[in-house]
Amino acid sequence: MPELPEVETIKRELEREIKGRTIIKVKNLDAKVSKDSPISLEKVKGRIREIKRRAKLLLIFVDSLVLVIHLKLTGQLLYQKKLQKDKSTRIVFYLNRGFLVFNDPRRFGFIKVFTEKQLKDYLQKVDYGIEPLSKKFTLDAFKKIIDNRETKIKQLLMDQSKIAGIGNVYSVESLFESRILPTRTAKSLNEKEITTLYKALRKILIKAIKYKGASVDTYLDLYGKKGKMVPFLKVYGREGKPCFRCKGKIKRIMLGGRGTYFCPSCQK
Ligand SMILES: [Zn+2]
Incomplete structure (x- = not known):
């Protein structure tokens, strides 16, 4: 699933590519994608004023x-100069120049107006936590989130109501970087580990944005290109392969229903 760096990549590309353009009409090819929208998709017309991101949501x-867009598992938002629909195309926005296309093979994504x-x-109700790349996310703020919780640290990192935008990939990567086992409880982390993890989280998210995200599954950027972060992932998707740090074997376990990768020898 696209996480903060992937959604942020698309947000920045949208800003450069379509901000200031006009939506002329919308073709809704699959009612499911916008079924919970309080306003009908066809009502969206006019100048694209601003693009924002909150957690994993794109706001246009x-x-x-x-327009509030969540890509969920397999959603893709693509800019096309010439319209190229395929069988996963759910919605097409006709712009004064070009097209904005929402593809989603598995149809978990949504668009609301x-x-x-x-x-x-809506944002108040969903109650997203702090943005990890915002100024508000200080070391003290992170300590308050850790706050003696019994929750496993990996699950806490992925809890959208605590920190927004971190999912399976960037939680395991930042824990590897910090040499902390994903199965540890948050409260078991000492001061030094909390500081290391805090720095690792931000560092990895920033690096992932620089490389336009990780295409671990179907993620593509606005131009239909894969992100370039995968070669920099140290544990995610590397079960059985040698650890880059200690040459031990990377392990995969299920934690909270999600495949969780780590090095059992150099993560403590
Ligand atoms: Zn290792």
């Missing part, structure tokens, strides 16, 4: 409305 401000007031209420 169009005239007085806001809100007024700005509705968006505010």
Whole structure:
């Protein structure tokens, strides 16, 4: 599933590519994608004013409305100069120049249309946690999140109501970087480990944005290109392969229903 760096990559590309353009019409090819939208997708017309990201959500401000897009497992948002639909194409936005296409083979992703007031209420209800690359995410803020919790550290990192935008890939990568086992409880981390993990999280997220995300599954950027972060992943998807640090074998276990990768010898 695309995480913060992947969604941020698309956000930045959207900003460069389609901000200031106009949505002329919307073709909704699959009602499921927008079934929970309070305003119909066809109402979205006008100038694209602003692009934002909150957690794993893309927010596209169009005239007085806001498109809220979640890619979930297999969603892709693509900019095309010439329209190239395929069988996973769910929605097409016709722009004054080019097309914005939402593809989603497995159809878990969604698009909702809100007024700005509705968006505010929605975000309040969903209650996302702190943005890990924002100024608010200080070491002290991270310590408050850890706060003696019994939760396993990996699951805490992935808890969207605590820290927004971190998923399976960047949680295991930052734990490897910090030499902390994903199965440890948050409260078992000492001061030094908390500081190391805090720094590792930010460092890895920033690096992943620089490389336009990790295409571990179907993720593509706005131009249909794969992200370049995968070669830099140290544990994710590397079960049975040698650890880059100690040459031990990378292990995969299930934790909270998610495949979790780590090095049993150099993570403690
Ligand atoms: Zn190792």
